[in-house]
Amino acid sequence: MADTPETTETARDQEFIEYVVKMLVDNPDDVKVGRKIDEMGVLITLDVHAEDMGMVIGREGMTAKALRTLLRVIGARNNARVNLKINEPAGSERARRMETP
Template structure:
């Protein structure tokens, strides 16, 4: 029995939103508000059985703004991400790769 090729409609069908997508959207919104070059901000979201890892990449000169003095900004961002993650049922870790 031969498999039928995907139709154009099937190929464009949106993927169901994962709980980690909501957390990634929050992280992106906050980070883009902190940096001078929001177009350079990218997120890599890795879902696993243990939870979700969100790696934030930004321009080198903006990494300090995302981290903040004594790490206060990234700590606050992690608290927000973990709070939303617990609400949607997924453990979350956030890392900054400048």
């Protein structure tokens, strides 16, 4: 399938977040970015290695907030609402705490 200008333009948000996150983390091969479009807009999902969650979230969530802000700017250029969901990895501390009664 050949890239149309529309396809290339709309996939930039996914490529951007993947590039930035891979530069932040210690395990770039474990970074997985998904993209879903629905009536609410574009949802970018991000999966990273459990050890890298701290770098992606940042102190008090500042890194995650910055990533979301940049994605919204990219979306605004394409008249789309773009949101970022960072999935909790299976082996993370938070996942273990939530499982413990």
